[in-house]
Amino acid sequence: MIPGPWRDVAAADWQDWRWQLRHRLRTADELAQHFVITPELRHFLDAGHGFEVAVTPFFASLCRPFDPTCPLTRQVLPEVAEAIVRSFERADPLGEDRHRAAPGIVHKYPDRVLFLVTDTCATYCRYCTRARWVAAGAESLGSAELDAGIDYIARTPAIRDVLISGGDPLLLATPKLAAILDRLAAIPHLRFIRLGTRVPVFLPQRIDAELVHALRPRRIPLFVNVHCNHFAELSAPVRDALALLADGGISLGGQTVLLRGVNDAMPVLQETFYALLSARVRPYYLFHCDPIRGSAHLRTSVDAGLELMRQLIGHTSGMAVPKYVIDLEGGGKVPLWPDFVEQIDRATVHVTNFRGEHWQYVNHAD
Ligand SMILES: *Cc1c(COP(=O)(O)O)cnc(C)c1O
Numbered sequence: 001m002i003p004g005p006w007r008d009v010a011a012a013d014w015q016d017w018r019w020q021l022r023h024r025l026r027t028a029d030e031l032a033q034h035f036v037i038t039p040e041l042r043h044f045l046d047a048g049h050g051f052e053v054a055v056t057p058f059f060a061s062l063c064r065p066f067d068p069t070c071p072l073t074r075q076v077l078p079e080v081a082e083a084i085v086r087s088f089e090r091a092d093p094l095g096e097d098r099h100r101a102a103p104g105i106v107h108k109y110p111d112r113v114l115f116l117v118t119d120t121c122a123t124y125c126r127y128c129t130r131a132r133w134v135a136a137g138a139e140s141l142g143s144a145e146l147d148a149g150i151d152y153i154a155r156t157p158a159i160r161d162v163l164i165s166g167g168d169p170l171l172l173a174t175p176k177l178a179a180i181l182d183r184l185a186a187i188p189h190l191r192f193i194r195l196g197t198r199v200p201v202f203l204p205q206r207i208d209a210e211l212v213h214a215l216r217p218r219r220i221p222l223f224v225n226v227h228c229n230h231f232a233e234l235s236a237p238v239r240d241a242l243a244l245l246a247d248g249g250i251s252l253g254g255q256t257v258l259l260r261g262v263n264d265a266m267p268v269l270q271e272t273f274y275a276l277l278s279a280r281v282r283p284y285y286l287f288h289c290d291p292i293r294g295s296a297h298l299r300t301s302v303d304a305g306l307e308l309m310r311q312l313i314g315h316t317s318g319m320a321v322p323k324y325v326i327d328l329e330g331g332g333k334v335p336l337w338p339d340f341v342e343q344i345d346r347a348t349v350h351v352t353n354f355r356g357e358h359w360q361y362v363n364h365a366d
């Protein structure tokens with residue numbers, strides 16, 4: 001059942017998330033056990049100048065080893081093209097470092113903050129927006145930093161929700177994560193908590209009863225947003241992990257990054273959103289791939305993204321159409337929606353519907 005290099009691994013080891021983390025593929029030699037590593041790529045990896053590499057055996061086992069166009073492989077296996085940096089690409093494309101309000105806290109919007117609690121992920125995505133910071137070796141926030149971050153939230157009544165992210169917060173030790181959630185849930189002005197994670201996809205073994213208990217809704221609900229870019233990521237163990245979370249009372253949302261050669265085709269995107277909904281995950285955001293250094297080979301144009309949205313809207317259940325957003329360097333997210341409005345007169349709104357037909361609608365209210 002388990003392919004290739006892991007044929008002889010005991011099922012109990014394979015299902016143990018700590019075993020999976022310990023056996024991640026990181027070096028050229030380890031990656032070559034499953035993937036095709038060209039001499040150029042080996043040279044690039046051995047030079048060690050790029051963003052950290054780590055792939056869980058579980059996720060690697062879903063990648064087609066001899067197919068460099070495999071949409072899963074493209075997301076996690078480095079390419080030599082990562083060495084090519086465009087003039088507009090940035091180490092911090094969202095300008096997050098300038099918005100640090102307290103340790104781990106990025107405060108950009110009036111009523112919500114991002115709380116970056118760890119720099120560690122189960123597997124590193126080649127297009128990671130926080131590549132400058134993720135896997136830097138700082139690991140998770142120390143207790144003094146956590147205290148300072150939570151204290152900032154507690155003394156800022158304008159904050160209504162906290163988005164716990166990283167890195168991947170589901171890699172924190174369970175008691176540490178539970179304590180953070182307990183302390184946030186006790187802050188009276190918070191209305192709900194969000195947590196962003198890719199662990200259900202990269203390391204579904206981590207989602208066990210103890211973790212689900214730690215994530216249970218408290219005074220306020222918890223929304224978990226799962227990063228998933230392709231329907232092939234939603235294998236049976238991943239769907240089981242998502243079901244455990246949903247059965248535990250956690251509302252699940254999806255976030256997807258638009259990536260060239262991964263999901264930039266209408267049927268792939270549509271099936272990914274339907275597969276997420278089938279797994280009880282409501283697609284929330286489709287992120288345009290941020291201009292992170294060395295990511296041009298994975299990025300599409302914004303035009304292409306808008307065209308995909310036009311093909312989805314109306315042809316696909318509205319439940320399966322997330323918001324498409326670009327994230328400005330320091331300016332925040334901007335939702336982009338194809339233009340269905342042609343013109344608005346005092347009396348009439350001229351629109352195009354999803355079939356491309358021209359229609360008119362009354363404008364005045366009385
Ligand atoms: C994306 C983001 C949020 C959450 O934004 P929503 O549009 O409410 O989902 C909050 N803070 C920062 C810094 C973000 O990048």
Ligand code: SF4
Pocket residue numbers: 120121123124125127128129130131134166167168197198227
């Ligand atoms: S899981 Fe998220 S934070 Fe971690 S490497 Fe991937 S994109 Fe970056």
